[in-house]
Amino acid sequence: MTLEISSIIKVFSKFLDSDSVKLSKLHDIKDIKKLPLHSYRFLDKEESTMIKQLLDISNIGDASKLNKDNPLEDIVIVEDSNESKALNDDLKLKTEALKIKYPTLEEKLKKAITISALISSIEEDKDGIEVTGQKVLVVGLDNAGKTATLSKFGGRLGISDTIATHPTKGVVRMKFGKANLNLFIWDLGGQEEYRERYLTHPEQYFVQLDLLIYVIDIQDEKRFDESLDYFKKILDSLILLEENPFILFFIHKFDPELKGDPKILLNVELLKDNLNEILKNKKYGFEIEIYLTSIYSMISREPQFAKYIKNLMSSHYSLTDPTVRKVDGLGKTLEETLNAVIRLSESLSTQLNDLDSRLRVLEAGAFQAAQTGLPLEIASPSQSSTTQKKNARLQVLNELKDLFGRRKSLDL
Ligand SMILES: Nc1nc2c(ncn2[C@@H]2O[C@H](COP(=O)(O)OP(=O)(O)OP(=O)(O)O)[C@@H](O)[C@H]2O)c(=O)[nH]1
Ligand SMILES: [Mg+2]
Known part of the structure; x- marks a missing residue:
C-alpha cells in the first residue's frame, strides 16, 4: 500500500x-x-x-x-x-x-x-487532500485582504505589488517545504461564485485542515452580516466533515491610524460579541483566537508613518507608474530606498513603543509616589552622570529625545 x-x-x-x-x-x-x-x-x-x-x-x-x-x-x-x-x-x-x-x-x-x-x-483527482503536510486555508469575503495578508506573511511581494493585489480567481494553492514536511496554504478567493462552490462541495476544500484563517474587513461595516454568515456556513461544513482545525480570526484592515477611532473600536467589540454568539451556538468546541491585523502594522506601528506609506502607495507617482519606469532602474532604486527606510523606521518604532511602555510604568510609579506624599526628585540636565543614571525617567526622556531627533532627520 x-x-x-x-x-x-x-x-x-x-x-x-x-x-x-x-x-x-x-x-x-x-x-x-x-x-x-x-x-x-x-x-x-x-x-x-x-x-x-x-x-x-x-x-x-x-x-x-x-x-x-x-x-x-x-x-x-x-x-x-x-x-x-x-x-x-x-x-x-x-x-x-x-x-x-x-x-x-x-x-x-x-x-x-x-x-x-x-x-x-x-x-x-487527489486535489482535496494534502496527505504529506499541514494544510492552512485562508478564507473570507472578496476584498477582505486575504491575499495581501498572505503576501505580508510570506514576504513574497514588495510594496508595489501590494497595491496591485487582484481579486483571487478560485483557489490559489501554495506549497512550502519539502518531502514530508510540507506546508500547504490555500488562498480561497472570496467572490460569491467561488464561495458558493466551496460551500456546496466542502469535501473538496475543508478536509484534513490544520489551520483556518478567517479574514474580515473591519472597515466594511455594511458587509459584517454577510461575512459572519459565510463564517457560520464554513463552521457548519467543518462540523459536517468532523474537522476541528485551529481557527485564527483576523479582524483585518485595523490600520494603525484607526486604533483610537471610537466607531472602529465599537465595531471590533460588536464583531467579537457576534463571534462568541456564533461559537456558543455551534457547541463544537472550536479553538479560536482573534487578532486585530493590518498589512500596515508590519510596516510601522506608528500611525503617521503608515499614513505616509499609504499616501505614497495611492499617489499617482506610484512605483509602477510608467513615467517612473522610463528612467531605467529608478523604480527599483526607489523601492529599495523605501524598504531601507521602512526597516529603519520599524526598529525606531519598536524602540519608541518600548520606551513608551517604560515611561508609563515610571509614570504610574510617580503617581503612586505622589499619592503617598513622598517628594518626587526632578533631575536637571546639569546633574552629574551618576545621579542621572539613578533618575530613570530622565534617562528614558533623553533616549526619547534622541529618537525623535533621528526620526526628524528622516523627515517622516
Ligand atoms: N487599508 C487596508 N487595506 C488593505 C489591508 N489589507 C489589504 N488591503 C487592501 O484591500 C484590497 C483587497 O485585498 P486582497 O488581499 O486582494 O483581498 P482578498 O481578500 O484576497 O480578495 P479576493 O481575492 O477577491 O477574495 C487591496 O486593495 C489591498 O491593498 C489592510 O490591512 N488595510
Ligand atoms: Mg485574494
Whole structure:
C-alpha cells in the first residue's frame, strides 16, 4: 500500500465504524466505495437500512452519486402520468412523515453523501487532500485582504505589488517545504461564485485542515452580516466533515491610524460579541483566537508613518507608474530606498513603543509616589552622570529625545 493510499484511508477512518470495518482489509479507494452504508459510524443499522430501501442504494460508492442538496427528493418519480402523480403525492407525504419521525435522518444522509463524494473525487483527482503536510486555508469575503495578508506573511511581494493585489480567481494553492514536511496554504478567493462552490462541495476544500484563517474587513461595516454568515456556513461544513482545525480570526484592515477611532473600536467589540454568539451556538468546541491585523502594522506601528506609506502607495507617482519606469532602474532604486527606510523606521518604532511602555510604568510609579506624599526628585540636565543614571525617567526622556531627533532627520 502506498503512503498516499494509507494516508487517505486514515483520513476516512474517523468516519468509519471500527467494529464493522477492518481497516487492514482496505487497500484501495475502490475497497472503501464497496463498503456498506452502515460502515459509517454516524449511521446506525436502522437508518442505513431505511436509506438503502428508500433510495435503492447499497454502498458508499452509490451514495456518492446522490443529490446532496435534497437527497430525499431523489425518490420522487418525475413521469407525467396520473398514476405517477398519485404515487408522487403519496411519496411526498411519506417522506415528510419520515422526516418528522427521524428528524436527523436527512442531515445524516447529507453527511454520508458528502463524505462518499469525497471518496469518489479523490479517486478521480487527489486535489482535496494534502496527505504529506499541514494544510492552512485562508478564507473570507472578496476584498477582505486575504491575499495581501498572505503576501505580508510570506514576504513574497514588495510594496508595489501590494497595491496591485487582484481579486483571487478560485483557489490559489501554495506549497512550502519539502518531502514530508510540507506546508500547504490555500488562498480561497472570496467572490460569491467561488464561495458558493466551496460551500456546496466542502469535501473538496475543508478536509484534513490544520489551520483556518478567517479574514474580515473591519472597515466594511455594511458587509459584517454577510461575512459572519459565510463564517457560520464554513463552521457548519467543518462540523459536517468532523474537522476541528485551529481557527485564527483576523479582524483585518485595523490600520494603525484607526486604533483610537471610537466607531472602529465599537465595531471590533460588536464583531467579537457576534463571534462568541456564533461559537456558543455551534457547541463544537472550536479553538479560536482573534487578532486585530493590518498589512500596515508590519510596516510601522506608528500611525503617521503608515499614513505616509499609504499616501505614497495611492499617489499617482506610484512605483509602477510608467513615467517612473522610463528612467531605467529608478523604480527599483526607489523601492529599495523605501524598504531601507521602512526597516529603519520599524526598529525606531519598536524602540519608541518600548520606551513608551517604560515611561508609563515610571509614570504610574510617580503617581503612586505622589499619592503617598513622598517628594518626587526632578533631575536637571546639569546633574552629574551618576545621579542621572539613578533618575530613570530622565534617562528614558533623553533616549526619547534622541529618537525623535533621528526620526526628524528622516523627515517622516
Ligand atoms: N487599508 C487596508 N487595506 C488593505 C489591508 N489589507 C489589504 N488591503 C487592501 O484591500 C484590497 C483587497 O485585498 P486582497 O488581499 O486582494 O483581498 P482578498 O481578500 O484576497 O480578495 P479576493 O481575492 O477577491 O477574495 C487591496 O486593495 C489591498 O491593498 C489592510 O490591512 N488595510
Ligand atoms: Mg485574494
